[in-house]
Amino acid sequence: MSRVVEVSSPMNVHQLDVRIRDAAVVQFSQPLAEAEYRSLGALLTDHPTVTLRAYGFDEELATLRFLRWFPRLRRFSVAGLHNLTELAPLHQLDADVECLDIGETHKPLNLAPVTAFHGLHQLRIVAHRRGLPELLNANPGLQGLALWRVPVDQVLPVIALPDLQSLALTLGSLARGEWLTQVPTLRYLALRAVRNLTDLNAVTRLPALQWLWLDALTLDRLPDFGSSSTLLRADCTQMRHLRHPASLQGLAAAPQLRELLVTESRLPVDAFVPFAGHPTLEHVGFGLGSERRNRDAKRLLRRTPPSNHAHFAATHGLLRML
Numbered sequence: 001m002s003r004v005v006e007v008s009s010p011m012n013v014h015q016l017d018v019r020i021r022d023a024a025v026v027q028f029s030q031p032l033a034e035a036e037y038r039s040l041g042a043l044l045t046d047h048p049t050v051t052l053r054a055y056g057f058d059e060e061l062a063t064l065r066f067l068r069w070f071p072r073l074r075r076f077s078v079a080g081l082h083n084l085t086e087l088a089p090l091h092q093l094d095a096d097v098e099c100l101d102i103g104e105t106h107k108p109l110n111l112a113p114v115t116a117f118h119g120l121h122q123l124r125i126v127a128h129r130r131g132l133p134e135l136l137n138a139n140p141g142l143q144g145l146a147l148w149r150v151p152v153d154q155v156l157p158v159i160a161l162p163d164l165q166s167l168a169l170t171l172g173s174l175a176r177g178e179w180l181t182q183v184p185t186l187r188y189l190a191l192r193a194v195r196n197l198t199d200l201n202a203v204t205r206l207p208a209l210q211w212l213w214l215d216a217l218t219l220d221r222l223p224d225f226g227s228s229s230t231l232l233r234a235d236c237t238q239m240r241h242l243r244h245p246a247s248l249q250g251l252a253a254a255p256q257l258r259e260l261l262v263t264e265s266r267l268p269v270d271a272f273v274p275f276a277g278h279p280t281l282e283h284v285g286f287g288l289g290s291e292r293r294n295r296d297a298k299r300l301l302r303r304t305p306p307s308n309h310a311h312f313a314a315t316h317g318l319l320r321m322l
Contacts, residue, residue, distance in 0.1 A: 011036040013043075020047055025077070029056030037069035048074040051099060055080035064089035079103025079126070087113040095119070102128055104148075111135045124148075124321070129155050136161065146321040147172060152194075153179045161185075165208075168321040169194050177202040184208065187230075188318050191217060204228050211318055214239055221246065226253035233259040233312060245270040256280050259306040263287030269296045276300055283307065 003024040007016065009032050020026060020043055032040070044050055052073055054061050062083035067073075072094050078084055084105045090113055099122040100114065111131030120139040124146040125132060132155055136142065144166040150156075151173045159182050167183060168190035174180075175196040180189070180203060187208050191197060192215035201223045203212065210230050214222075216238040225231060231254045236242065243266050251257070252274035258281060265288050275281055283306040286294045306312070313320040 007032070007036075007040065009033055009036055011039065013039045016040070017043060020044075020050060023047075023050050025051045025053050027053035027055060027077075029054075029061070030058055031060050031066065034069070037066055041070045041073070044070065045072045048072075051075035051077050051101070053077035053079060053101070057082050059083055064092070067092040073097065075099040075122075077101035077103060077124075078105070079124070082106050084109065087111065090114060091116060093117075098122065100124070102126065122319070122321070125150065132156065144319045144321045146170070159183065166319040166321045168192070168213075170322075171195075173197070181205055187211065188313075188320060189213070190321065191215070193217070199223075210316060211235075211312070211320075213237070217241070220244065222248060222250045224250040224253050225257075226250075226255065228254045229256060231257055232316065233257070233261075233306070235261045236263075236265065237261070238264040240264070240266050242267055242271070245273070247271055249274045252278060259283040259312065261285040261306050265289065269293055269300060272297050272300055 005019050005023045005026045007026055007028045008030060011032060044052055052070065052075065062081055067089060074097055076093060076097065079101050080103055082105055087109055095117065096119055097117055098120060100120060101124040103124065103126045109128045111128050115131065115134050115138040118138050120142055122144040123142055126148040129150060136159065140161060141163050142161050143163055145164060146168040148170045149172050152169055153174055153176050161183060162185065164183050164185055166188040167186055170192040173195040177197060177199045184207055186206050188211045189203065189209060190213040194217060197217055200219065204223050204225050204227055208230055209228060211233045212231060213235040218241050220241045221244060234251055234257065245268055247267060248271050257278065260281060267288060282303060284301050284303040285305045286297045288294050288297060309320060
């Protein structure tokens with residue numbers, strides 16, 4: 001399955017019509033001809049779950065003038081459209097746009113023009129802070145939110161998103177873990193290289209959480225997840241401060257845990273002893289830095305590897321944000 005389809009001129013419409021059926025993203029980094037834009041817009045109208053992405057350094061693309069050919073587009077990304085300087089041209093999109101990805105640009109942008117959209121379901125923001133509180137307030141129906149390089153609790157001291165199911169925080173900072181308890185509806189939470197986050201006790205009080213992904217945090221021990229009765233999967237990647245045999249003991253207390261993935265880790269094999277008799281754990285994956293430790297951990301737990309991320313999300317109806 002081709003999840004990302006690259007488009008360039010000259011564009012073969014018939015081939016694209018076939019490839020787009022299995023695509024998650026259709027993207028281009030150079031301008032197309034007007035007729036090609038028109039054809040691509042028609043195809044995306046028939047495939048509203050496909051995201052259109054413009055990226056690269058082309059000055060013409062950065063004007064977003066091409067959006068006039070996509071009036072019914074539902075999902076749009078400017079991640080990596082480096083010369084983009086303003087978001088006002090987004091007004092060319094239909095008011096019912098569902099997903100926006102305002103990714104990395106040379107300079108941070110003012111998000112105020114995006115507040116014209118009130119029906120967003122998914123939103124990804126990279127480093128753009130100005131107008132972010134207003135944008136979230138304008139879209140109380142958001143289901144998925146990804147924030148990169150944002151000091152979250154400084155820019156958003158209060159967050160009110162009653163339908164938010166998925167939250168991904170990457171880089172940036174979060175000084176108060178309690179901030180997360182403002183979103184009790186979370187089913188998926190990713191905390192990746194978030195600075196200043198030293199206490200995860202608040203995470204154990206998220207009543208709907210099913211999937212937790214921890215990456216490159218400076219924690220040496222995880223809290224007690226004994227009250228996390230809905231937690232089904234935990235991913236711990238690059239958690240290199242977890243080195244003690246008891247570092248994962250609190251996670252092993254999660255009563256319904258089914259899948260566990262620990263990679264790029266310095267944990268000893270003994271850290272997995274608490275999972276040996278876990279009543280619901282079915283799948284475990286390891287990356288402990290050596291073949292010997294991986295082999296010993298597999299012998300200890302005797303579980304099959306976890307499912308891939310896309311399969312797990314689809315099986316449990318989870319929206320995975322990055």
